[in-house]
Amino acid sequence: MEAQILEIDATEWQLPATRKEWIAALEAGKVLYFPRLAFQPDAAERALMKPELLATGIRSITLEAQGRLKGVNGGPDEQAVVMRMMARFRHQAEQLIASLVPDYMKSIRFATTSYRPLQVETRQQTWRGDDKRLHVDAFAGRPNHGERILRVFANVNPDGVPRVWRVGEPFEDAARRFMPRMEKYRRWHALYLRAMYKTKKVRSEYDHLMLQLHDAMKLDMEYQKTSPQVTMPFPAGSVWVCFSDQTTHAAMSGQHMMEQTLHLPPECQYDPASSPLGILTRIVGHELV
């Protein structure tokens, strides 16, 4: 398997220049890894970085695109410190993306910023929610009709603990492997799910296939163990970027991470044909949205 992780030796969020091979690697579903780029919490922020900062029953603190902060267990002072930390990370993620893939900026949409203070390895989850299993991101309630999910991650662990991922085979290999096992798309069922408010939009055939792929990967324990993959410990004080709807990934261990989600129409990529929508359309042989 060709290397799925590309190291970039930048030290500033605003890259001095971009390179065609970085963009091609990102759009091929590889992880761009910045070992010398760090999100730096200040002393007040660091003092709050504990799981107790989470409101009960919540897994991460989020700053919504519209500016609403959610999930903080604390008064106005704590809220202000957390808000500052999240807003700074969002700004830095924006600088990174704007300088890495400048053509995206015309059409990119900033979604949620999150801070995840929980330890990955002790999280209790159902198989479908278990991100310790290799998967591509696809969400049952949120059809996206092919819109891309781009994510900027920063390991902000204050004790030097790495965030350990597994990165698996290229998207097309996984899609071709699991395609024969996928259930057929039924439009009436998609309409029914929408009518019952189980999905935010009507699930397109693309969304159906992405969910089938997500589930099939997570359910196949032989695949989990034996498929081509690398284990990658992202050190504390590093950053990585990938299209998480394309990169096959699993989070094995670690604690304290910042994450910025961005959305992009696939037709606004440098190479739209490399998107999951492009790949799945080619495999299936007809329009999927």
Ligand code: SIN
């Ligand atoms: C995931 O997107 O599957 C989880 C990423 C992480 O928690 O490191």
Ligand code: FE
């Ligand atoms: Fe994921």
